[in-house]
Amino acid sequence: MMRFFYIVWNFDPVFFSIGSLDIRYYGVMWVLAILAGAKLFDCFCKREGLPEKVSESIFIYGTLATIIGARLGHCLFYDTMEYLREPWTIITGFRDGGLASHGAAIGLLIGLWLFSRKNKLPYIWSLDRIMIAVGIGGAFVRLGNLFNSEIFGTATSLPWGFEFVRSAKWLREFAPAAVHPTQIYEALCYLATFALLCWLYFGRDLARRRPGILFGIGLEGIFLTRFFIEFIKTEQEAFEKGWVLDMGQWLSIPFIILGIYMIWRGVSKPEVQVQALSAAETVKKKKR
Template sequence: MLTVLSSIQWGIDPELFHIGGFGLRYYTLCFMLAFFLSYVILLSIFKREGKSQELLDKLTIYVFIGTVLGARLGHCLFYEFDYYKDHLLEMILPIRTVNGTLTFTGYQGLASHGGAIGIIVALILYCRKTKVNFWWIADRLVIVAALSGALIRTGNFFNSEIIGKPSQLPWSVVFTHVDNIPRHPAQLYESMGYLVIFIILFNLYKKSKFQKPAFLFGFFMVTVFGLRFLMEFVKENQESFESAMTLNMGQILSIPFIAIGFYFMFKSNNASGIAQKK
């Protein structure tokens, strides 16, 4: 039998503070910190390689919109399609029909796979507008994307969401806002994994032999979504329909990203396969 006494009790209020009708959540803070640190790191990379800050400012706008829209639509289409197919407007607006009444809920439900697709689409549009080479941007953006993933999963931990399966390990966590069952701190597993991937990517970027176009992008896809695939084995399913599936939705969606990553890692070794222009 699982014992609560040997586990870490986690019941922190998800809101850092609340004033009137406004409350700042730790998750929001982590999300904002992810974009701030990404901007600072990319600014140093842009300056190092002779790119203007104006280009980075435009990129930030495109990526922010692509991330939010992609993650939101990804959740609605991949995880709650049965509901949102009849409530299309609620995919975009932060509202939901509750007992026949429209209620403000905020964007409760963001999917990382949808966010990844949204970012790729945003990059394509950005590169068409600015004439910057897609792979030059993609290979550098994935460095900070891994760091952002680490911070967002930390935010999920503060929210007591995306919880792990029951565990008897000494570092298991009881999310008291959810139940009294000791569980894997799956959010922290993922966060630490993404942080390691960020460090590896940043160091690979500094080495000329890994500067082949699309290599870092491919490496990111393989490692990040490979980690995501493995972590799903210690996480509770996000939606009830996943219980009847051999692989859950997160794993199924990760497979094509991993395959794409391997493809570009190998293709990057062909000097004539992917041209890079700065």
């Protein structure tokens, strides 16, 4: 609902209920992120003439690694002592939320290494292509945060400021002031990263000509976005109060450095000479 100078966000986070079980939009967004990634990988494999089993296995390795990594990352980075006291809640408390994007990234890196070994593919091949899926997937997850009225920003007088009236944190710390909808900021930046990577892959064939560059650009698009937007975000945990950089920023720095290195590595090495194939030509080649 739009009012003068701010937006009242009173969105019901529950998509539908089955008895006492609530299916939330946040979970739906995670499912859409995973399905989009699987569909994109299927497209990459068909375009490059790889067997169908390759795209099927990425769904298993990528999905499990991402979800396990996201959950363990939250438990390790944000609530370490609580989960050390009650480690079983890592599993039993899953429905209460608690997924960390940095943990998902680490889990996905491990999952992709296992996937690459199983399918006898260069690790860098998998890394370049997964970043395209990560761009659109990250946008879906941040929209899920918006539907949950969580992980928003500090107070603002900008006309697109939001009042998250379903959030106890907003009611306690900011009401009646509007705050930055940082979930939307991040989602838009991730969509821009996704669009750029799609153009570089499909239009410029950069993944095959200069391995590693797409991975590096994707890391910069995702984690530089996260690093800078964190300056106008509220802290996720009480222990972050007073920090010059919050936990999300500290965890983003290694990925930013890795991204710079991968771009430098891809640019400094000689370009790989490849023959461009259209999707139709690739499928035709497979049938011979």
